[in-house]
Amino acid sequence: MTRAPRLKLAASALILLPLTASCVTVRPPDKPIEINLNVKIEQEVLVRLQRDVDQLIRQNPDVFPTTPPPPQPEGSQ
Numbered sequence: 004m005t006r007a008p009r010l011k012l013a014a015s016a017l018i019l020l021p022l023t024a025s026c027v028t029v030r031p032p033d034k035p036i037e038i039n040l041n042v043k044i045e046q047e048v049l050v051r052l053q054r055d056v057d058q059l060i061r062q063n064p065d066v067f068p069t070t071p072p073p074p075q076p077e078g079s080q
Contacts, residue, residue: 060067
C-alpha cells in the first residue's frame with residue numbers, strides 16, 4: 004500500500020472509533036406529550052358561524068335579497 008491509502012484508512016478508523024464506543028439510550032418522556040389543537044377548534048367555530056349566518060339569511064329573505072334589484076331607468080328617482 005502506498006502512503007495515501009494508509010492515511011485515509013487511519014483517518015477513517017479514528018473517526019469511527021468514538022462512534023462505536025458511544026452508547027445511545029432511548030427513554031420515554033417523563034411528562035405526557037401535549038398536542039395543541041387550536042387550529043382545529045378555530046375551524047370548527049368558523050363552520051358554526053357560517054351555518055348560523057346561512058340560517059339567518061334563510062329566515063329573513065327580505066332583509067338579505069339573493070338577487071340584485073332591477074336597474075332603474077335613467078332620469079327617474
